[in-house]
Amino acid sequence: MLYYDIHCHILPGLDDGAFSADETFRMAEIAVSHHTGVIVCTPHCLPNHLYNKEDILSVFRMVSAGIAERKLRLKLALGQEIFLDQQFRSTVSALEKGEHFTLNQTPYTLVEFDPYEDTRVVFPALDALRAAGFTPIVAHPERYEFVWEDYGVLYQLKEYGAFLQINKGSIKGAFGYDVQRIADFMLEERLADFVASDAHSPYRRTPPMQDVHEYVSLHYSHAYADYLFSANPLAVLRNQTVHSYNT
Numbered sequence: 001m002l003y004y005d006i007h008c009h010i011l012p013g014l015d016d017g018a019f020s021a022d023e024t025f026r027m028a029e030i031a032v033s034h035h036t037g038v039i040v041c042t043p044h045c046l047p048n049h050l051y052n053k054e055d056i057l058s059v060f061r062m063v064s065a066g067i068a069e070r071k072l073r074l075k076l077a078l079g080q081e082i083f084l085d086q087q088f089r090s091t092v093s094a095l096e097k098g099e100h101f102t103l104n105q106t107p108y109t110l111v112e113f114d115p116y117e118d119t120r121v122v123f124p125a126l127d128a129l130r131a132a133g134f135t136p137i138v139a140h141p142e143r144y145e146f147v148w149e150d151y152g153v154l155y156q157l158k159e160y161g162a163f164l165q166i167n168k169g170s171i172k173g174a175f176g177y178d179v180q181r182i183a184d185f186m187l188e189e190r191l192a193d194f195v196a197s198d199a200h201s202p203y204r205r206t207p208p209m210q211d212v213h214e215y216v217s218l219h220y221s222h223a224y225a226d227y228l229f230s231a232n233p234l235a236v237l238r239n240q241t242v243h244s245y246n247t
Contacts, residue, residue: 001226002037003209004233006103007081007110007139007165007196010207011059014043014051017200024063026202028074034208036197038075038237042110045080045100047087053099056080077237079103081139082111088125092132102134106239110165112139119146119153126160136162137236140198142170142182151182154191163193163242166228168212169205171195187220190245194236195228 009017010027018024031039041060043051060078067074080101084091094100095109102109109129113122129136138157141164147153157164169175170183186192195216199207209229216225227245235242 001035001230003035003213003229004038004237005031005036005197005199005207005209006040006079006137006194006233006236007042007167007198008039008207009041009043009081009198009200010039010076011041011043011056011063014056014059015046017043019201021063021066023202025066025070027199027207028063028067028070028072030202031197031199031207032072032074034210036074036207036209038077038233039207040077040079040103040110040237042079042081042103045082045091047083047085053101056101077104079110082109084111084113084121084125085117086121088121088128092125092128092134095129095134096132103137104237104239106236107133107135108137108163108236108239108242109134110137110139113144115143116145119156122146123156123160126157126162130161135242137165137194138162139165139196140167140170142166142179142186143175147182148178151185154186154189158191158244163232163244164191165194165196166192167198168195168209169198171212171215174205187216187224190224192228193242193244194232196233 012018
């Protein structure tokens with residue numbers, strides 16, 4: 001089967017992801033060798049970020065051309081990981097104006113928060129996104145302190161219309177025991193909607209997802225693993241309805 005990765009920092013020189021084009025194409029080769037068929041490039045969208053939409057488009061086109069030249073069986077789509085903080089209203093306004101990228105030009109929008117953000121910012125920010133017609137996908141909720149302090153927040157995030165994306169590294173302990181424990185809880189309770197690589201280089205936080213798909217299949221269920229790694233991310237790419245998993 002093919003995996004569809006909706007969160008990957010593969011574009012070179014735009015954030016803390018791939019440092020060079022060489023690293024980018026190595027990441028692409030690794031992803032293909034482990035059966036990833038589509039990667040959504042999601043450079044960070046941070047306050048006062050140096051790169052505008054045209055800068056990102058230019059790099060994306062260069063990488064897409066390089067993948068075609070190398071005849072890699074990999075498709076790229078474009079998005080961003082949108083940082084939301086107390087200034088979320090201006091960020092949502094910029095999204096409405098088309099100044100930032102949603103996932104593959106759909107209403108699905110990958111968002112992140114400061115690890116120590118207050119839920120008094122998180123929930124109004126999600127409300128604002130929904131009111132503007134966007135569907136938030138919260139990146140790596142297992143890494144946020146407000147989730148560590150109260151697992152019930154995960155249910156609240158879903159009630160606010162958000163979908164939840166776990167990092168593949170969190171599942172096998174790459175970010176420590178506390179993060180792994182929350183990832184396990186999300187999988188046990190079928191609260192996660194996506195697993196993505198959040199890859200940053202060919203050397204650390206790498207792109208392959210096949211081994212983690214196998215791990216989730218073994219420890220949770222094969223059907224749930226397919227939902228997380230394939231069916232749901234493909235629905236996002238096609239701008240189809242994403243449903244929470246029913247056991």
